[in-house]
Amino acid sequence: MRRAGAVVLLGILVQGSLAAAPDSLPRGVGPEFAAFYKGKTTFSCIGNPSIILKLSQINDNSCDCPDGSDEPGTAACSYLDPLSPEQPLPGSPSGTTNTTSALPGFWCANNGHIGSYIPFMYVNDGVCDSELCCDGSDEFVHVGGVACENRCAAIGKEWRRLERARRESAERSAKKRRTLAKESRELRRRVEAKIVSIKEELATLEVKKVELQKKFEEAKRSEKGKVVKAEGQGGKLGVFVGLAKSRVSELRNTLDKVLDQRDDLQDRVEKLEDILNKLKEEYNPNFNDEGVKAAVKGWEDYAASKAGEKKSDLADGDIMAVLEEDGETSGINWAEFEEGGGSDADVVYHLEAYLPESVREYIHSKLNHVRVWLIENGVLADNPASGTESRLVVAAREALESANNDFSTKTSTLEEQVRDLEKDYGPDDIFRAFKGKCVSADVGEYEYEHCWIDKTTQKSKKGHGNTNMGNFVRIDRELADEEERADGKGLGKGPRIVLRYENGQGCWNGPNRRTDVWLACAETDEVWRVSESEKCVYKMEVGTPAACEEANEPSPSAKDEL
Numbered sequence: 001m002r003r004a005g006a007v008v009l010l011g012i013l014v015q016g017s018l019a020a021a022p023d024s025l026p027r028g029v030g031p032e033f034a035a036f037y038k039g040k041t042t043f044s045c046i047g048n049p050s051i052i053l054k055l056s057q058i059n060d061n062s063c064d065c066p067d068g069s070d071e072p073g074t075a076a077c078s079y080l081d082p083l084s085p086e087q088p089l090p091g092s093p094s095g096t097t098n099t100t101s102a103l104p105g106f107w108c109a110n111n112g113h114i115g116s117y118i119p120f121m122y123v124n125d126g127v128c129d130s131e132l133c134c135d136g137s138d139e140f141v142h143v144g145g146v147a148c149e150n151r152c153a154a155i156g157k158e159w160r161r162l163e164r165a166r167r168e169s170a171e172r173s174a175k176k177r178r179t180l181a182k183e184s185r186e187l188r189r190r191v192e193a194k195i196v197s198i199k200e201e202l203a204t205l206e207v208k209k210v211e212l213q214k215k216f217e218e219a220k221r222s223e224k225g226k227v228v229k230a231e232g233q234g235g236k237l238g239v240f241v242g243l244a245k246s247r248v249s250e251l252r253n254t255l256d257k258v259l260d261q262r263d264d265l266q267d268r269v270e271k272l273e274d275i276l277n278k279l280k281e282e283y284n285p286n287f288n289d290e291g292v293k294a295a296v297k298g299w300e301d302y303a304a305s306k307a308g309e310k311k312s313d314l315a316d317g318d319i320m321a322v323l324e325e326d327g328e329t330s331g332i333n334w335a336e337f338e339e340g341g342g343s344d345a346d347v348v349y350h351l352e353a354y355l356p357e358s359v360r361e362y363i364h365s366k367l368n369h370v371r372v373w374l375i376e377n378g379v380l381a382d383n384p385a386s387g388t389e390s391r392l393v394v395a396a397r398e399a400l401e402s403a404n405n406d407f408s409t410k411t412s413t414l415e416e417q418v419r420d421l422e423k424d425y426g427p428d429d430i431f432r433a434f435k436g437k438c439v440s441a442d443v444g445e446y447e448y449e450h451c452w453i454d455k456t457t458q459k460s461k462k463g464h465g466n467t468n469m470g471n472f473v474r475i476d477r478e479l480a481d482e483e484e485r486a487d488g489k490g491l492g493k494g495p496r497i498v499l500r501y502e503n504g505q506g507c508w509n510g511p512n513r514r515t516d517v518w519l520a521c522a523e524t525d526e527v528w529r530v531s532e533s534e535k536c537v538y539k540m541e542v543g544t545p546a547a548c549e550e551a552n553e554p555s556p557s558a559k560d561e562l
């Protein structure tokens, strides 16, 4: 490992340089500077071409060029490195090294791995810098007996393995991002389509509302002018009830009359029986009058047969009960049939009660229109209970109310959808696909949760409840400047998406909590780290495919044009 505090001057990795530098090149010259050294009889300093040196002055361990270009393979000009202390330079008008090195460093070809430059001050310093110079070519004089083995084969193999894994992971992440972008596009399209359809529905509803208002007014007007309804008018059952009621009353009157006649006849029979009884008791059997004798005999037979006769089951009380007027406590309660839930109209009025909750409201509004139509067209009876609105008015009012409710619900849904469409969901609308999703991580005594484009929460694992750490306000970009992490779970360097969450729960003696959620490209959504840089100001580092390179796919409209 390199000594602490050493400045990595230039860790430039030159791709595609697995081949060794040409033999004719002086030690330490990188491929992009080869032209300055190759096939020359003399050497001109790169930054000061007027200074011409002999070839033997290259790498002679003496810094002859002001830009150090004559010493590509030694540490002789290492003081030119920007962080080296200023040194007086012989012949310099300013007397200082107010110049920079023409070369980025000592070139390690690293055959079997990738070539790289190391700072000149590392050359022959007695330390093996295997990470930068795996071939050990920087320690060619073996200071203090140090001999750096060439580890490029193993390091290169491992590097290529990791590189392949990184590339594959990046490809998978990019693919996931494309899927997310596609999902987001589809979600956006749905919102747009919903807005169009709600607007159409509202336009239709507007017309319907005017119609229903008119119908309601008409129904109220006709209600006011209405006189008492004719008995039994209306639907089929209404007619039947009317007919039955008058028929029953007819039969009752007839029974009453028959009963009177019966009583009359009964009286007459009783009178005749008295006469015959008297005859039987008072006639003189000694008179041989055959006619009287036959009459008495006939009477005696009649009386005997009457004595053995069964008495009629029909009690007078029963007949009187039948003759009693119909009402709530006796006979048939016609009112129930005329006003109550017994009409055929009630089947339609109560149909909704049998429907599942989910469709009830919809059917209710549809049914109201049907009811009004049926009542208006005389198919259903409109049977108002006395002192209340007629069903026609009730149905018209309910239909209007239901249309008004429908209108206001749809208006708020429209406003909601329009707001959603205008909301910033990030590049490619990517965070639209994250709606309703959360990621969380256990950190110390809390579980931290990030609900995308919604809020961040600190959840106590000791049962102290949840604390809101901020609600989503906007998407920003900030520059990250962190060392790459071996596991790749870090922000690294470069511009990063930052999701801002503000106005969370108030901090005791402090501001409301807020969170910056920094995003970096990763294959899966994951909260990597949470920190509280100052009291109640949190930083979450979150990995997600959404933060990978933005897809440069042609837009669907561009495709269509092709």
Ligand code: MAN
Pocket: 458, 467, 507, 508, 532, 535, 536
């Ligand atoms: C709780 C947590 C901490 C916070 C303090 C502030 O303990 O929300 O993160 O720093 O309150 O009082």
